[in-house]
Amino acid sequence: MNNPDNKDFRDQLGKFRLESISTGPTPAWSHPDSSTSTSTPDLSHSNLHSASASAAAAARSKRVSTACDFCRKRKKKCDFRYPNCSACTRAGVRCTIPPPGPQVASASVPRDQLENLQKRVQWLEEVVHRKSGISVADLVTGTPVDGEGDPDWWYQVPAMIATGGNRPRTSSMSSPNGSRGSSVTTAPAGSETSTGVGAELPNVGEIFRDQLEHRRPSVARPASAPRVLRLSSLEEAERLADQYFESMGYQYPFMSRPEFMAQLRHIYTGGVPSPEVHNAYHVIIAISLLIGSADATRAAEFYNASQETLPLALQNEDLPAVRALLGIALYTMFATSGPSIWHVLGATMRLSISMGLHKDRAHSSMMEEEMAKRAFWSLYNLDRLIASTLGRPLGIADEDISVSLPRELNDDGMEAPGTSAMTIPVQVIRLRRIFSRIYRYLYSNLPRPSPQEVATTLGQFRREVDDWRMSAPVYPSALLYSTSYYDYLYYTTLLLMYRPSARNPTPDLTSIVSCGDSSIQVIRSYWDSYSVGKLKWIWLTLSQVYFAGITILWCLEQNARSLRESQPAPWHPDEQMMRRGIQAVVVLLEEFGKRRAGVDRLAETFRHQSTMIFSQMAYQQQQQQQQQQLEQQLEQKPLPPPPPPPPPQAYPPVLMNQAAVPLAPPPGPPVPLAPVLDDVLLVDGSGGMPMIDPQMADQLYYSYNWFQEEMASYYTL
Structure with a gap:
């Protein structure tokens, strides 16, 4: 006996015919509400409604088209069970039905395939309707849906x-011969015009x-x-x-x-x-x-x-x-x-x-x-x-x-090592492979190595980078890229290697000197490009310029720290070149601010830091000069006789056996701003006397991480 589920499936399967798609604007299966009600008699019986001859013919067509092949060959009634009817189940054969409509293929189609196709067509119609706004379920097969004949719309x-x-709405321009020309896509009403993608x-x-x-x-x-x-x-x-x-x-x-x-x-x-x-x-x-x-x-x-x-x-x-x-x-x-x-x-x-x-x-x-x-x-x-x-x-x-x-191939396919257009890219890749190992060694979460290991490893890296620069060939057809571009890559690699990193937060004297010299050269390369109007105003340029400038300030702070500890300064740059480097960073940051809103805050931060560093340098130079003058005066005057020893005093028993604890020196006077240091020092003109921040070096170090996050967030990188 047929259950209602089998009956509903039989009704749907009977309506899923090629004839119904081609003769009506709307497929019957796409409207579940229009399905035959549960009171409709079973199509496998003879008591069908016979209101007209056409209705009877359609009923007979449904009965014949939905019977499985096994039952049709045996001329037995099929109970239309899914996915196998009872006769096919008893015989142990696969239940198949002939293709709907005209016999377009000799192979039979399993019932489950038809249902899967039916569900997939319905899903595709829903996708097209949801994404493009076209309700293809309400259109006859073959209806044009190409945006009023626009051939480019699809x-x-x-x-x-x-x-x-x-x-989108499209407005097409007709060509002289009457055919459609190029189409222009217009934005929906009320939407903002997009200036980019x-x-x-x-x-x-x-x-x-x-x-x-x-x-x-x-x-x-x-x-x-x-x-x-x-x-x-x-x-x-x-x-x-x-x-x-x-x-x-x-x-x-x-x-x-x-x-x-x-x-x-x-x-x-x-x-x-x-x-x-x-x-x-x-x-x-x-x-x-x-x-x-x-x-x-x-x-x-x-x-x-x-x-x-x-x-x-x-x-x-x-x-x-x-x-x-x-x-x-x-x-x-x-x-x-x-x-x-x-x-x-x-x-x-x-x-x-x-x-x-x-x-x-x-x-x-x-x-x-x-x-x-x-x-x-x-x-x-x-x-x-x-x-x-x-x-x-x-x-x-x-x-x-x-x-x-x-391979270093010319445009004609001939290999020419050292003299090909591919010579420069190959050399850059070789350096990037060294660069990659440096980055993985210094910028990772691995345990910190000993200072001796770091010095040895950095020495090996330095020899590899130096060998790369010495062996990089000059390509005359691109002299700029095979000379100045090589130098730029060389110094940026050294800057990455020697500046403070996760596994080397306190670089040694060699690293400080290399950081300072490399930073000046990086800034010089950018300034040369700026001078001839070929500087690329992109966020990578901004990043490298700021990194190099802040590294110079960090190296100067290391000099100041060494002098405070009565030790010789590790870095001895050319004074004029160093000052010009700082001035170049200030100018470039200001030019970036004209082209990209938000960089002015970065430029102001760099001005403040450079002002503080140079003020500290001026104060230390003044203190050294005063110390030298005092020493000269002492050398010219005879030394006074030593004072008499103090009388013996009774000390408490607890303190007699302890060494005297040296007291901290009194705080020095506030450090004034340096009056004028060439055209490098940018003073706000307030005349204030700020105190030198003792954590300046740490601030400069952490500004690396700060700027990376700031830039990535601002430029949505």
């Missing part, structure tokens, strides 16, 4: 699904949300991409591309210059790029515009255009997806909008590891192997730089990397 659907946005793409994790929840195999990308932004001419585009490859391309060579230039010419001759080429072209132009300190609005337009094909570029685990994420990372280094570079690099590192880019493995061609290496080592370089700047863990351990360094 390219925006993946981005809307990834960001959870609603369907921050509101649309706040976190790269949203891009992978659907992929993480529903894994899927790799599929082919579309052959063409949506609208393409073009500059005024091909010459301007080639100039900006050259500017990128001659700066960021030397540091992070994940893009092939000949291939990119060929694609650039294809775009400007009317060609339609593929999605991955579309994404790479727009993001590279956006980065180059920011490198040249151009209008950020224009760069944001190209970056926003690249986001239209970002979901397609990221749909597979392959090299174009890695390049797309690296492009986002470089853009967010320069721009104030976009996702967090820390999140982007984390996603890129996991994607690269899942692809096995960190392992030495075979490839189909030498060029494919080299481009995979370049992408991974570019990611490695960025990971080390950002992690050390923000004081965070490294993305991958060096022990887990087995892939070799890229």
Whole structure:
């Protein structure tokens, strides 16, 4: 006897036919309220309602179409039990039914497959309705849903699904021949106009949300991409591309210059790029515009255009997806909008590891192997730089990397060690590997080593870094990057190695001297770039400038502490060079404050600290001069006779056997501000006489950690 559950399933199964989908605007199964009531007679019996001949024919069609194959062959009634009817259960065979509607296939379909398909179609309709606002359940199959005929609208659907946005309104411009032209997406009414991608793409994790929840195999990308932004001419585009490859391309060579230039010419001759080429072209132009300190609005337009094909570029685990994420990372280094570079690099590192880019493995061609290496080592370089700047863990351990360094190939594919465009990136990677071991040794939660061990280990690191600088070849085609850029990397590595760290909080005299000298050289390199108008006003530059300036103050404080303890000063810098270095930091921080709100507070903190340090230095110099004058006067006058010994006194028994306890010297007078020290000392003009803070050295040390957290929070890193 049939139970109500079997009956409901039979009714639903009978209505799930291809004919019902093609003849009516609304599938019957999508409306549970329209199902046959429980009082409807069983379709397997002959007492069906016969109000009309058509109703009887439809009932017979349901009865025939829902009987299983086993019962139909035996010409027996089927009780429609799910997933196996009683006859199939007794016979021990699988219960299958013929395909609904016309016989489009000879294979039978299991009942559970039909129900799964039914539930999946309903789920997909709900997803489309929730994400795009289109109720496809109420539309006939084949109804156009492409935004009033806009052919480019569907390219925006993946981005809307990834960001959870609603369907945008599109206004299409008709071409002269009557076909639709390019479409312009407009924001919903009442919404704020987005100046960057921050509101649309706040976190790269949203891009992978659907992929993480529903894994899927790799599929082919579309052959063409949506609208393409073009500059005024091909010459301007080639100039900006050259500017990128001659700066960021030397540091992070994940893009092939000949291939990119060929694609650039294809775009400007009317060609339609593929999605991955579309994404790479727009993001590279956006980065180059920011490198040249151009209008950020224009760069944001190209970056926003690249986001239209970002979901397609990221749909597979392959090299174009890695390049797309690296492009986002470089853009967010320069721009104030976009996702967090820390999140982007984390996603890129996991994607690269899942692809096995960190392992030495075979490839189909030498060029494919080299481009995979370049992408991974570019990611490695960025990971080390950002992690050390923000004081965070490294993305991958060096022990887990087995892939070799890229080969030094020219653009024509010929290997030329020391004279190739890949010479500079290879040298940078070699230094980053030393840099990585220094960072892991000094900036970790491992127990503190002994001072002897630290001195020995730092000595070994210093020899490796010195050998790297001495052996780094000069590349004449990029003289700036193979000389001054090498020097900058060399001194920033020494600064990381010698400044106070978690496992070496109290550096020795050698570390103090190296910190001071390296900081002056780092500031000098930035000042040289500023003088010729090539300084990059990005948060990394701000970080390095502040770190170097605060390290100079820390070294000066170590000198002052040694003098207070009647010991010689460990660091003897060139006075004029040191003062110019401090002045350069003050000027650069002020210039940053003009371009980025909030940096003025940082500049004021540095002014106050430098004023206090130089005031302390001036006071100590004055005390030394007075001491020297007093000694000279004593040498010129005859010494007076010694005073007579005091008469014996009776001491208490308790104190006679104890040594005399020296009393602390009385507090000295307040230290006045130094009047004028060249044009370096910045005095607020109040004329006050502040006391020197005895914990100045500790404040300077902890300002490293303070600034890392402050910068990461302010720049949403």
